[in-house]
Amino acid sequence: MSRNRISHDNSGRITRRRVVQSAAAAGALGLAGCLGGDDDETDPDEIDEGDLEGTELSLTGWATDDTEYELLQEQVEQFEEEYGADVDYEPIPSEYERQVQTQIGAGEIADAFYLDASYYASFASEGVLVDLEQYIEEDDDLDVDDFFDPLIEAFTYDGTLYGVPKDFSTLGLFYNEPMLENAGVDEPPETWDELRESLEAVQEEGEVDYPMFASDDGRMFFPLLFQKGGQVLSEDGDECVVASEEGVEALEFVVELLEDDLIGRPSETGYEWHGEALGSEGVAMAVEGTWAIASLESEFSDVDDDVDVAHLPIPEDGEQATAAYTVCYSSSEHTEDPGAAYTLISELTDSEGMQAWAEQGLALSAHEDHDDLEYYEDHPRRQTMLEAGDWAEVMNFGPESGEIMNVLTPELEGAITGQNDPQTALERAQEQINDDVL
Amino acid sequence: MAYESEADERTTTESGTSGLAGAKRRLGITEDQSNLAGLLFVAPNVAVFSVFLLGPVLYAFYLAFTEYSMLTHESTWVGLDNFWTVLTPWPWENGFEPLRDPGANTWWFSLRNTAIYAIGTVPLQIYGGLAIALMLDKRVRAKSAYRAAYFMPVMLSGAASAVIWRWLLADNGIINEFLSPLGLAHNWAGDPNTALGAIMLLAIWGGIGFNMILFLAGLQNVPQELYEASRIDGASAWQRFRHVTWPNLGNTNFFVIVMAIIGAFQVFGIALVFEEGGPYYATTTAVLRIYQRAFEENYFGEGAAMAMILFAIIFAFSYWQYRYRKSEEVDY
Known part of the structure; x- marks a missing residue:
């Protein structure tokens, strides 16, 4: 990694902030003058x-x-x-x-x-x-x-x-506009049902093998869980409640999309991550974070204009939510x-x-x-x-976050790869977290 | 040795002793042993070894009996608690549940994965390497090109080969291109039932060349006259291999087996890069589990305890192999 210091001439630059600060400093001059600058503990207010x-x-x-x-x-x-x-x-x-x-x-x-x-x-x-x-x-x-x-x-x-x-x-719904239009989808989906319908339409159009990309770690599950009103931990953080009805429904939705080949995983599509899958026009949609935009702009500039971002579709009985x-x-x-x-x-x-x-x-x-x-x-x-x-909702689950994710992620993977059904997977995770972690 | 040192001592006594020599004698240090120059030569190595290897290993041993926080640097002595937590439930409980269900005891499940990996890779790595070495020890056209080709994977880092193989084995990867006409296409890397096998395949591919080089070196050391003598006695090719080549490769064989077993039990990099222990614990190996427990979940005591258990297993295998080798030694 290059560590070039950039030479930057600040001497002649006057920013708005500087003007404000100088004024404030002038006002506080008397006060500041009384302060020893070398105190071990400096009060930042001063x-x-x-x-x-x-x-x-x-x-x-x-x-x-x-x-x-x-x-x-x-x-x-x-x-x-x-x-x-x-x-x-x-x-x-x-x-x-x-x-x-x-x-x-x-x-x-x-x-x-x-x-x-x-x-x-x-x-x-x-x-x-x-x-x-x-x-x-x-x-x-x-x-x-x-x-x-x-x-x-x-x-x-x-x-x-x-x-x-x-x-x-935050996580948003990245979609390739022309691909959706080719499949007759004019507006990005706003509900889970619309999401499924538009993915089916893209699949039918046959432009790509998998209409949507998702990683193996089940990251997409979390925003859907929050939308349903579910949580990983209880309010006080003492208990894992991920296997709630809301959790099971959210995971079932993801697993069904996977089973119908509406979502492709890295090992299925050959893409390492969402940005690459979108940028290579290998999929039409992905639930991905803000960082992908910068990558699309710099690495996939020819596809970048086609990709737009919408809020995540929500379930009919759910609320706006995403993971941050x-x-x-x-x-x-x-x-x-x-x-x-x-x-x-x-x-x-x-x-x-x-x-x-x-x-x-x-x-x-x-x-x-x-x-x-x-x-x-x-x-x-x-x-x-x-x-x-x-x-x-920020992805953190208290001091034991690392261990909680190390239990939850493989179980989500288990559901995604068909080892366990969604309910069993979440119940197993919940039981393990409650017994061994919390 | 005993004779020599006694003789030495006698000479020293006879020639009269200065203070230093006397002190040495009292400490039982003979002239042969008091090689200051030699000690100075090894000193840098010993110093570096102690600071960066021996010290940390001993500290890890201590950590295994404590609850340790990296952040506050505080450790509390907990005796054998960490070992107990790691080892229970025992693998045979509930009809061997910990060996079937990763949720029951992840440590035993990761050891099971490691054992399967070792059993699957070690013999093939070794005897595959031997077979290739034997073939390339003959007069073959473009011998060096073949040797280079087989050795190439050894020079690749584990992480790089894991990435390459994940692409090769992907659902739409090149291997499935060949398999799909036969109806055998499968998501090898993404299926928990085949992912460990995929890693084993990659390990065999990566390990065979290394053993081949060692066996080739070993083959150069087999005296030609033994082959000549056995030919004159009318030995067949198989008999020549069985009674001349094989016994003379004993040392190489010992080294290769020990290294392969240690390598197999310590597999980490390829498992981490290939699928990060997944899908669904399929490639969670012992060292990967140690890494997760200590560095991701911050239970350094339990991580160290696991590392000690793994050390004991590897030590037992190496020692057993050493004893076995002793009993098999040949002499002509």
Whole structure:
């Protein structure tokens, strides 16, 4: 991975934010003047431009590509310039969760770092993260209400917020417009019945072997479960309830589509993932996350124009719902200056920081009021996926998420491959999770 | 040896002892053994080995008896609890349910998968390798090209070959193109009943070349005069193989079997890349389960306990093979 620092001349640039900040800083000048900048614990409320002179901070995460790396580096440099801090941004190239675990255990972790919602709770429950709520409450630039509720809920463990949402992705219905039109389907399906009908129409048209693509891990099951009103765990998280009537109906729907060859799996279609299947025009539809858009744009640009995104079809008796995947910035108790670490996090996730980050298009802005950004008006597919933030459910099931998924995924696979019927599969998973995990 | 050292000691005593030599003698160190230069040469290796291998192995052994959190670095001694959790229910309970149902005890099920994999791959890898080595040891046209071709898969990383084979074996893959006219087309990789077999096929393909090279090297060491003598005595080709080639390949055979068994029990990379242990636990092997338990589910104690059990199994096989080999040693 290339780690080129981009040379960027910021000297002559005046942003809107700068003007506002200078005004605010001027007002607070008297206050700021009284502050010692070198306190070990700095109160972020009182940190102003230039106040972190000489403070050394470190930041880590993963970078899917050079663009992502360069953008964050750019934001970091801007922060350095404004606050006078020295920030070392060093992404971890692989095995991120393992590395962060080890580094926290060894007390060598960066001051601010990414955590994925799928394992966030296992960190929060061990008490190794800094309570960020105390800082966010005093922060004028950032408020928990700025974010989509499900994201804040995802990073609230035991009533305390240990992570600030970095961005998120939702699952949507990707469809190839011309393929659907050829099959006589003019509008993307809005209900489960319509979905089945349109898949049957595509199958009849015979343009592709499988009208829809889905992975073996049964990911598509989760949004359907939520739409039916079902859940994986009970409200208090003490009990697995996935084998509810709603769960069984959702899984039955998926399995029936598979049995009728309306959905093809990777081993059936030869495609590794949804983006590739859509981009190669190997399927007409797929339930996939926001990240696929960027991949379609860059790797499959000739098909990209044909692929649109709609909200997931819902069951007749169900409600709008989808699954969301999200990542936060956290800080560990090993950090020497949590206040300064929070200031960096705040700067990266406040309205302006979030906007710059989200406009690279890999994931969606976690800010609720960003739906009217010009960027989203120009990128309707992402706007559709952003709208779903209102009714999305984040994929995390408490501190034992890893183990729960390791039990649930194979059982879903068992149903998908016909080893067990949907009801048996979910009951087996539920029993195992309740007996051995929770 | 005993004679020598006694003799040494006598010489040392006779020639008069300085303080250092005296100290050495009292410690039982003879001149032969006190090779400072030699020790210095191995020191870097011993240091690296201790820090990166021996140390972690001993620590893992300790972890197996604790509940350990990587995040807080705290460990609590739990005695044999981890082993008990991992091993129960025992495989024979409920009519061997843990061996049939992954949900009953995933560890036993993963060991079952590993055993099937070992039984299916080890003999074919070894004797397939031997057969090819014997064929390529003759005067064959373009011998080196064949040798290179058979050895090629060994040079591929496990992950790369797993990806290649998943494509080959996919429902619409090239293998099914050939099988479908015969009505034998099947989703080999995606069906829980055949996925393990698919991995075994890939392991045999990848392992045969390695053993072939070892056997070829072994064959070069068989003295030609033994073949000449046996020919003069009127031995048939089979008799020459049975009484000359085979006994002389004893050392190679021992090495190859031990390595193949260890390799089979430690299979991980191809299982992870091929289907991540799936579909439906079909390719969940012992090491893959250890990885999941420790690194995905954060139960390092249980993961370490599983690793110790696997170590004991591999050790038992290697030791048994070693004893068996001793009893079979030939001398002309």
